[in-house]
Amino acid sequence: MTRSSPASDAAPGASAAAGAAADAALPGRPPFDHRSFVHRLVAKPEFGPLILLVVELAVFWAITPDFLSPQNISNTLAFTVELGLIALAMTLLMTSGEFDLSVGSVFGFAPVLMWTLFNSGAAPLEAGFVAAIAVAALVGLVNGWFVTRLRIPSFLVTLGMLLVVRGTALFITDGFPQRTWNTGGNWLAWLLAGDFFVGGFRIYMSLFWFIAAALAMGYVLNQTKAGNWIQAAGGNPGAARARGVRVGRTKIWLFVLSSTMAALAGVISSIRTSAANPNSGTGYELEVIAMVVIGGTALSGGRGTVLGTVLGVFILRVMRNGIVLIGVPGLAYNIFIGAIILGMMALHSWLDRRHQAGS
Numbered sequence: 384m385t386r387s388s389p390a391s392d393a394a395p396g397a398s399a400a401a402g403a404a405a406d407a408a409l410p411g412r413p414p415f416d417h418r419s420f421v422h423r424l425v426a427k428p429e430f431g432p433l434i435l436l437v438v439e440l441a442v443f444w445a446i447t448p449d450f451l452s453p454q455n456i457s458n459t460l461a462f463t464v465e466l467g468l469i470a471l472a473m474t475l476l477m478t479s480g481e482f483d484l485s486v487g488s489v490f491g492f493a494p495v496l497m498w499t500l501f502n503s504g505a506a507p508l509e510a511g512f513v514a515a516i517a518v519a520a521l522v523g524l525v526n527g528w529f530v531t532r533l534r535i536p537s538f539l540v541t542l543g544m545l546l547v548v549r550g551t552a553l554f555i556t557d558g559f560p561q562r563t564w565n566t567g568g569n570w571l572a573w574l575l576a577g578d579f580f581v582g583g584f585r586i587y588m589s590l591f592w593f594i595a596a597a598l599a600m601g602y603v604l605n606q607t608k609a610g611n612w613i614q615a616a617g618g619n620p621g622a623a624r625a626r627g628v629r630v631g632r633t634k635i636w637l638f639v640l641s642s643t644m645a646a647l648a649g650v651i652s653s654i655r656t657s658a659a660n661p662n663s664g665t666g667y668e669l670e671v672i673a674m675v676v677i678g679g680t681a682l683s684g685g686r687g688t689v690l691g692t693v694l695g696v697f698i699l700r701v702m703r704n705g706i707v708l709i710g711v712p713g714l715a716y717n718i719f720i721g722a723i724i725l726g727m728m729a730l731h732s733w734l735d736r737r738h739q740a741g742s
Contacts, residue, residue, distance in 0.1 A: 427679075428678070428679025428680075428686070428688050428691050428731060429678070429679055429688055429690050429691040429694060431679070431727060431730045431731065432677060432678050432679060432691055432694035432695055432698060432727065433694055435698055435723070435727070436694055436697055436698050436701065439698065439701050439702060439705065440701065442705075443701070443705035443708065443709065446709050447708055447709055449708065450704075450705060450708055450709075452583075453582065453583030453584045453585075454583070454585075455704070455708065456584065457584050457585035457586070458704070459700060459701065459704045460586075460587070460590055461585075461587050461589070461655060462652070462700065463696060463697060463700040464587070464589045464590050464592070464593035465589055465593075465648045465651050465652045465655075466648065466667065466670070466671065466674075466696065466700070467593050467597075467674075467692075467693065467696040468589075468592065468593055468596055468644045468645075468647060468648040468651075469486050469490065469641075469644055469645045469648050469667065469671045470671045470674045470675055470692050470695070470696050471593075471596050471597055471600050471644065471689060471692060471693075472596075472600070472637075472640045472641040472643075472644035472645070473486065473641060473671050473672065473674075473675050473692075474600065474604075474675050474678070474680050474687050474688070474689055474692040475600060475603070475604060475613055475637050475640065475641075475687065476634075476637045476638065476640070476641050477617075477672070477675055477676075477680050477681075477682070477684065477687065478604065478613050478614055478617050478680060478681070478684060478685065478686065478687030479613045479614075479616040479617045479633060479634050479637055479684060480616060480617035480618075480620070480634075480683065480684025480685070481530060481537040481617075481634055481637070481638070481684070482537045482538055482541060482672065483523075483526065483537065483541045483638060483641045483642070483668070484538065484541040484542050484544075484545050484668045484669075485522065485526065485541040485542075485544040485545040485548055485642070485645075485668070486641060486642065486644075486645035486664070486667065486668050486671060487545065487645075487664035487665055487666060487667035487668040487671075488544070488545045488546075488548035488549040488552070488664060489519050489522055489548055489642050489645040489646050489649065489664070490645045490646070490648055490649035490652070490663060490664030490667055491549065491552055491649060491660065491661055491662060491663035491664040491665070492518075492519075492548045492549070492551060492552040492646075492649070492661070493515040493516070493518070493519050493645070493646035493647075493649045493650055494515065494561075494649045494650045494652070494653035494659040494663070495552045495555060495556055495561055495659050495660075495661050496511070496514060496515045496518060496552075496555070497511040497512050497514065497515040497650060497653075497659070498511070498561040498562070498653065498659045499511075499555055499556070499561055500514060502561060502562060508569050508571055508572065509571050512571060512650060515646055515650060516643060516646050516647065516650075518646075519642045519643050519645065519646030520639050520642060520643050520646075522544060522548060522642045523638040523639035523640070523641055523642030523643060524635065524638070524639050525544070526540055526541055526544055526638040526641075526642070527634055527635030527636070527637070527638035527639065528635065530634060530638070531630075531631035531632075531634050531635055532631070545668070549661070549662075549665075552661035553661045553662075555661070556661045558661060558662075559661075560658050560659055560660040560661070561658075561659040562657075562659075572654050573588070574588060575588060575589070575592070575647075575650060575651050575654055576588055576589055576651045576652075576654035576655045587655065589651045589655070592647070592651070596644070597689055597693055600689050601689035601690065604687060604689055605689075609633070612628045612629070612630075612633045613633060613637070613687070614685055614686065614687065615628050615630075615685075616628060616630045616633050616634060616684070617681075617683075617684025617685040617686075617687075618684065618685030618686070619685070645664075649663065649664060670699065670720075673695075673699065673720060673724055674692060674695040674696045674698075674699055675687075675692050675695060676695070676724065676727070676728070677691075677694075677695040677698055677699070677723060677724060677727045678690075678691030678692040678693070678694050678695030678696075679691035679695075679731060680692065698723065699720060699723070702716070702719055702720065702723065703716055706719060
């Protein structure tokens, strides 16, 4: 049996990089990437979503100047960042090659559990919040265990969990919303969903949670070993395991993160709207996945972009706000979203082909 040389064991990218460095060291030789800055910019997965967002803003502003009024921007941001928290976690999970269809039900269940404990006098608000987050983390842990240990596709596992969690929320409340307005200026409620004014803009604390989460997850995905593991788990799980990547453990933690962020978003939303409805979050799972895919994260895993997801979040929420503001029936929202998804998928496919062709 022949033994491969150390050079043959190296990753293909390493040999390519070494060749590029050698070429660059020779006098008069061009750099490895022959493309111009514009070509490299266009090839980035975030380029298409950025252009689409700019066009959206320009079109809606041209139709109605009130679109960029402080009040409308404040209203749009309030809900956008809550849904964005779920989308950020979903980005990492989808990069690893998995989905979580239970996030919408967790979004509705977590605040129901917290406010039920608080309103019944069973626990103070802080303890209720910790309990809701802990149960959500347990939901994610169960999802991850079923997917990684029992080898059941995440689509089926999380679809089943969606029904279990939603059914539990409805059973606890008998289908009725829980009151949330008697917090009495509680510090935790203000920290999660408090608001203040800067000029004419109403800023919610959830915006800072969203910014912090985006920065943290972007750093993890792009600058850490954990980020390399996440991308390797989604790109080629078999090769990743052979190189020592703990694929199963990585995915389990990502399922836990997904459920936890969904619970946090649901709690924040319940405080802001003074309502904890067991049916809250219905359909959010598909909208969140659409945000992530529109932003440029590969549907098959292996490539993710947090910045692209941020753009995808604003694309869909700006679209929803804009079409209502200009008088288009809200029921037509799904038509626009479907068209955007198809258009962005075609654009990403075209850019990928050009990138592989080196043009």
